[in-house]
Amino acid sequence: MLSAIILILVAYLAGSVASAIIVCRLLGLPDPRSDGSGNPGATNVLRIGGKRPAAITLLGDLLKGLLPVLLAQALDASASTIGMVALAAFLGHLYPVFFGFKGGKGLATAFGVVAGMSWLAIAAMAVTWLTVAAITRYSSLSGLIAAVLAPLYLWLITAEAALAVVGILIALLVLVRHEANIRRLLSGTEPKIGQKKPA
Numbered sequence: 001m002l003s004a005i006i007l008i009l010v011a012y013l014a015g016s017v018a019s020a021i022i023v024c025r026l027l028g029l030p031d032p033r034s035d036g037s038g039n040p041g042a043t044n045v046l047r048i049g050g051k052r053p054a055a056i057t058l059l060g061d062l063l064k065g066l067l068p069v070l071l072a073q074a075l076d077a078s079a080s081t082i083g084m085v086a087l088a089a090f091l092g093h094l095y096p097v098f099f100g101f102k103g104g105k106g107l108a109t110a111f112g113v114v115a116g117m118s119w120l121a122i123a124a125m126a127v128t129w130l131t132v133a134a135i136t137r138y139s140s141l142s143g144l145i146a147a148v149l150a151p152l153y154l155w156l157i158t159a160e161a162a163l164a165v166v167g168i169l170i171a172l173l174v175l176v177r178h179e180a181n182i183r184r185l186l187s188g189t190e191p192k193i194g195q196k197k198p199a
Helices: 002-015 019-026 042-049 051-074 079-094 107-117 119-136 139-158 161-177 179-187
Strands: none
Touching (some): 019 051, 042 051, 051 079, 079 107, 107 139, 107 161, 139 179, 161 179
């Protein structure tokens, strides 16, 4: 019980390491919380700093979701504990204790935690993202559909109800955090891949 609590706490603290803010500070870029879209995520870092800072941010957001879950797996934690570790890392990104509980939208970290829970599930999510992106040219829509399908992939591949339930919670939170994107998609004003976001 104590070991599970420690793993969950470590996962939340790892998730609270805001890659976008740290990368921007180290590279002398504007604070992503007050520049561009105001979202501390890889997409906004791309907007204000270019491809290299964005790639580093994306990698950081993926790893802080992936590594805590892999640690729980390595320690032979139960499926429910692994699920809670995944959720804690994801919540750390959304509500980082080190940065006033104001974090990013969570899509990259969601991909990271799902990768930790099942490599086949993340492969299915990646195929989903690529397929939807190729058809629609909307990056946000591709990510949202992949996130929504993640619980199904986790259930079909792992047969662990605990992981599927965590996948549902993460998908719901991703949808909530992407409310503005969803509104733009419905109104036809969401920029497609390669287009600049309207001022």
